[in-house]
Amino acid sequence: MTEQYDVVVIGAGPAGYVAAIRCAQLGLNTACVDDWCDASGKSSLGGTCLNVGCIPSKALLESSAWYEKAQHDFARHGIIAKTIKVDVATMQARKDQVVSDLTQGIKALFAANKVTLKHGRGKLLGPNQVEVTSKNKTSELKAKHIIIATGSSPVNIPVAPLTEDKIVDSSGALAFDAVPKTLGIIGAGVIGLELGSVWRRLGSQVTVLEAMDQFLPMADEQIASDALKHYGKQGMDIQLGAKVDGAVVKNNKVEVSYQDSKGQQTIKFDKLVVAVGRKPNTQDIGAEVLGLKLDERGFIQVDDHCQTGIPNVYAIGDIVRGPMLAHKGSEEGVMVAERITGHKPQVNYDNIPSVIYTEPEIAWVGKTEQELKQAGIKYKTGVFPFAASGRARAAGDTNGMIKVLSDATSDRLLGVHMLGAHVSELIAQGVIAREMMASNEDLALTMFAHPSLSEALHEAALAAAGHAIHIAGRKK
Ligand code: FAD
Numbered sequence: 001m002t003e004q005y006d007v008v009v010i011g012a013g014p015a016g017y018v019a020a021i022r023c024a025q026l027g028l029n030t031a032c033v034d035d036w037c038d039a040s041g042k043s044s045l046g047g048t049c050l051n052v053g054c055i056p057s058k059a060l061l062e063s064s065a066w067y068e069k070a071q072h073d074f075a076r077h078g079i080i081a082k083t084i085k086v087d088v089a090t091m092q093a094r095k096d097q098v099v100s101d102l103t104q105g106i107k108a109l110f111a112a113n114k115v116t117l118k119h120g121r122g123k124l125l126g127p128n129q130v131e132v133t134s135k136n137k138t139s140e141l142k143a144k145h146i147i148i149a150t151g152s153s154p155v156n157i158p159v160a161p162l163t164e165d166k167i168v169d170s171s172g173a174l175a176f177d178a179v180p181k182t183l184g185i186i187g188a189g190v191i192g193l194e195l196g197s198v199w200r201r202l203g204s205q206v207t208v209l210e211a212m213d214q215f216l217p218m219a220d221e222q223i224a225s226d227a228l229k230h231y232g233k234q235g236m237d238i239q240l241g242a243k244v245d246g247a248v249v250k251n252n253k254v255e256v257s258y259q260d261s262k263g264q265q266t267i268k269f270d271k272l273v274v275a276v277g278r279k280p281n282t283q284d285i286g287a288e289v290l291g292l293k294l295d296e297r298g299f300i301q302v303d304d305h306c307q308t309g310i311p312n313v314y315a316i317g318d319i320v321r322g323p324m325l326a327h328k329g330s331e332e333g334v335m336v337a338e339r340i341t342g343h344k345p346q347v348n349y350d351n352i353p354s355v356i357y358t359e360p361e362i363a364w365v366g367k368t369e370q371e372l373k374q375a376g377i378k379y380k381t382g383v384f385p386f387a388a389s390g391r392a393r394a395a396g397d398t399n400g401m402i403k404v405l406s407d408a409t410s411d412r413l414l415g416v417h418m419l420g421a422h423v424s425e426l427i428a429q430g431v432i433a434r435e436m437m438a439s440n441e442d443l444a445l446t447m448f449a450h451p452s453l454s455e456a457l458h459e460a461a462l463a464a465a466g467h468a469i470h471i472a473g474r475k476k
């Protein structure tokens with residue numbers, strides 16, 4: 001018998017599972033189809049983010065940061081720890097446990113909200129029909145509304161074909177069972193920098209080969225250039241303008257050839273990670289059956305409300321335009337669920353925070369200085385270095401800065417850019433301020449606790465207004 005639902009969501013990543021829960025909260029009879037399996041072949045919800053993305057990478061970043069602190073920072077705090085070793089198996093087991101706890105948590109949320117989970121591969125058969133194929137059975141679901149949230153997968157490049165364990169993608173790099181002595185990474189994007197940081201902290205000699213001449217073009221140039229210096233000091237060798245044209249496994253090493261400004265180069269690594277971006281999972285989902293339009297890169301075309309050309313079919317998360325970020329997909333999921341039930345929410349695409357969880361962390365929201373220049377918008381800048389922050393000094397972590405950009409005429413906050421410890425948390429203040437349409441003056445007039453890293457945001461706003469207290473020579 002064909003089961004009938006108000007909504008069928010395909011994909012249980014942060015876009016799909018959030019959409020399914022919100023639909024159920026709003027009283028819609030909801031099913032969620034997802035095909036992700038853990039190592040034992042059991043359904044594991046949360047998609048890329050929980051299984052091989054945000055969460056496992058942050059678990060390893062945390063563990064490796066502890067190791068690095070124990071090695072290099074304990075002594076200057078007067079803590080003597082003589083034998084510090086890495087036990088990769090324990091580190092990986094902890095990471096796996098964190099993942100498993102959280103994926104189980106989503107199952108519990110589905111049960112509590114009465115979302116029906118269908119483990120299997122979903123395919124669109126029509127605007128109201130989804131086929132679900134699992135190991136040995138195929139069934140059909142009928143739905144008044146369909147939300148497609150099938151996510152994305154790593155891009156593979158023919159010049160560096162993946163192997164069992166030598167040339168790997170991000171999932172492989174999250175699962176190394178030992179610290180590679182030398183590690184090559186293709187791509188100085190977010191994944192390259194985060195996973196490069198993990199293994200560098202644990203002892204790998206890391207070289208990142210980036211095709212572009214510019215480092216992190218999506219970040220504010222001042223922040224990106226300062227970050228590059230810090231990564232260099234830490235020993236991460238980031239080579240810009242390095243175009244990889246081959247990678248082969250020879251004598252248990254990966255031999256990588258690339259072209260840079262000096263000509264053809266060759267370098268050998270114990271392992272190579274290919275981290276050159278991700279592509280939307282829009283193949284084999286039956287998009288053509290419904291006549292869904294894909295753009296030239298394979299993303300499903302949607303309007304500002306994630307509606308496809310077919311009114312009752314929506315697409316959210318990594319399979320549609322915009323940054324491939326978990327929180328962006330989740331907000332789209334909530335928006336679609338609420339619009340289906342007659343509400344009129346919007347996603348504020350101009351206010352999506354980005355974070356790179358390296359040391360120092362990078363975080364930003366809104367426009368970069370180069371974007372404002374290019375758009376010919378007149379702006380004020382205020383920068384406050386963490387070196388002048390009492391809390392940062394007490395913590396012994398003074399790298400980086402907070403920078404605010406505000407409109408020269410209206411004073412409206414246009415961008416907030418951060419480099420430093422804990423800025424993944426501090427950036428929320430910039431996001432909230434912008435969501436509330438704050439002016440720079442609003443931030444400058446707000447009281448911040450002392451001593452706190454947040455004071456750097458206050459001082460940056462004061463600097464933009466021309467009267468920072470803790471930077472000499474900038475009074476007005
Ligand atoms: P996904 O999470 O990819 O989920 C899609 C789900 O749909 C999967 O379970 C998949 O198996 C399932 N599926 C696909 N096709 C079908 C089908 N036909 N039938 C049934 N099920 C199907 N983002 C951040 O915001 N912060 C981070 O710190 C961060 N770190 C990351 C680290 C790494 C190493 C990686 C790889 C990514 C990271 N991301 C991060 C990106 C983030 O993981 C994605 O943006 C996010 O997971 C996208 O969510 P989604 O729901 O659109 O898709």
Ligand code: NAD
Nearest residue numbers: 187188189190191192209210211244275276277278324355
């Ligand atoms: P990315 O787009 O961030 O970076 C890929 C990099 O690889 C780019 O700098 C690109 O120029 C380079 N590149 C492409 N082809 C190349 C080649 N042939 N040789 C050398 N360099 C090449 O992609 P990613 O790092 O793979 O991450 C994928 C997505 O996952 C990103 O969109 C990101 O938003 C998301 N993600 C987010 C987080 C986070 O929010 N902290 C963490 C990890 C991943």
